[in-house]
């Protein structure tokens with residue numbers, strides 16, 4: 001796959017446009033995985049802090065009843081992701097999806113503003129399914145149907161059902177977005193039936209869009225393009241649509257938009273269930289310079305400013321409906337950082353990253369922000385410190401020279 005960038009000149013000009021605030025339609029939330037670790041704050045403390053930070057939506061991974069209860073008086077909307085290990089039993093027996101709802105939803109809803117439940121995450125490449133019945137094409141949709149039926153049995157009308165895909169696992173190409181499609185055979189056996197279900201039930205397509213992963217897989221992509229740093233030399237034109245892309249996030253989202261359209265489901269809303277940039281990595285014997293506090297801050301500020309600009313993406317003016325920043329706290333390092341497979345997957349840039357390889361958190365355990373992010377009101381695309389610009393300049397300048405050789 002070629003991915004060359006047009007470069008007009010060598011002079012570096014940072015075009016930092018302060019975007020006008022228009023009517024933004026994207027809700028910006030955070031991903032939170034409740035933990036019983038004594039080092040991390042309780043869900044109640046988390047819920048009240050998120051409220052004071054004006055964060056309107058939370059994506060709960062592996063939700064516990066206690067963590068859902070914590071949000072019951074918060075007016076924060078919740079997206080719940082059920083672990084993949086539940087899928088086979090949901091598919092086999094509707095009483096298990098009903099049981100799950102009895103424990104996790106019924107006691108708290110509608111005070112806890114649960115809007116959507118994702119049946120699993122990246123099920124396509126999961127190894128957590130029941131090994132005796134592990135083909136996702138046979139269990140995923142039945143599990144989603146059963147959960148939908150259980151919701152109906154319990155008289156719950158306003159919670160949608162979906163499932164989450166991962167961009168790098170399901171997209172067949174990165175460029176050009178206009179001709180993107182989902183990978184076969186996943187498309188035919190899994191995604192198409194799911195899309196039909198989503199369309200019939202006014203639900204949303206959930207996908208992890210992590211430019212960092214794509215950047216790691218395609219070293220030719222300039223870092224500024226991945227970090228929302230607009231400058232005159234970093235863009236990529238899609239010849240089919242005459243659209244100019246100035247950041248990797250939009251390019252990835254438009255690949256999804258085009259793929260949905262190519263599947264005949266162009267009206268399904270898109271929710272980005274996780275995006276983010278690691279502020280450090282802890283893989284022994286391997287330094288990842290791009291996993292830095294500075295770049296993480298650039299990415300997240302750029303993302304928030306872009307979402308708040310209300311500009312959407314070139315192919316979808318409304319943009320994505322919701323986007324969740326991954327993640328609230330760094331995961332605790334409980335795997336073996338020495339294992340060769342963890343080093344390998346980090347090199348390949350895959351975020352299958354169980355725990356501890358990269359630190360994606362935006363809050364320290366003492367609940368102070370790692371970065372100066374503003375979720376409320378207006379946010380200007382500024383605030384990157386001067387030293388940051390010098391660092392970025394050197395980085396991009398280095399790449400431009402490389403490209404001219």
Ligand SMILES: *[C@@H]1O[C@H](CO)[C@@H](O)[C@H](O)[C@H]1NC(C)=O
Pocket residue numbers: 056075077
């Ligand atoms: C709750 O949040 C919704 C949007 O997420 C907002 O429209 C509403 O005013 C909020 N209610 C309160 C009491 O803050």
Ligand SMILES: *[C@@H]1O[C@H](CO)[C@@H](O)[C@H](O)[C@H]1NC(C)=O
Pocket residue numbers: 093094095096
């Ligand atoms: C479904 O699960 C319930 C208990 O959760 C059990 O009593 C019932 O026998 C199961 N049905 C089937 C067909 O496995």
Ligand SMILES: *[C@@H]1O[C@H](CO)[C@@H](O)[C@H](O)[C@H]1NC(C)=O
Pocket residue numbers: 145148149151152153197200201
């Ligand atoms: C979802 O549940 C409703 C009942 O609440 C039912 O009418 C509908 O057919 C279900 N959808 C699917 C795709 O199974």
Ligand SMILES: *[C@@H]1O[C@H](CO)[C@@H](O)[C@H](O)[C@H]1NC(C)=O
Pocket residue numbers: 200201202
């Ligand atoms: C879900 O889709 C089915 C058809 O597959 C439809 O009958 C049902 O009304 C939909 N449910 C909701 C909640 O939209």
Ligand SMILES: *[C@@H]1O[C@H](CO)[C@@H](O)[C@H](O)[C@H]1NC(C)=O
Pocket residue numbers: 202
């Ligand atoms: C579909 O869902 C969206 C957002 O959840 C909502 O605004 C809209 O009214 C729903 N449409 C129907 C027909 O239920």
Ligand SMILES: *[C@@H]1O[C@H](CO)[C@@H](O)[C@H](O)[C@H]1NC(C)=O
Pocket residue numbers: 335336337338
């Ligand atoms: C990783 O390797 C170092 C030395 O190679 C060793 O001291 C350390 O205990 C190892 N860590 C784990 C978790 O195995």
Ligand SMILES: *[C@@H]1O[C@H](CO)[C@@H](O)[C@H](O)[C@H]1NC(C)=O
Pocket residue numbers: 341344345348350
């Ligand atoms: C990483 O890439 C190498 C070669 O490109 C491949 O052999 C290896 O299996 C990949 N590892 C993972 C975890 O994807």
Ligand SMILES: *[C@@H]1O[C@H](CO)[C@@H](O)[C@H](O)[C@H]1NC(C)=O
Pocket residue numbers: 364365366367368
């Ligand atoms: C919170 O923790 C971070 C990192 O450990 C530290 O730098 C910061 O000073 C702490 N803030 C407060 C208010 O304790």
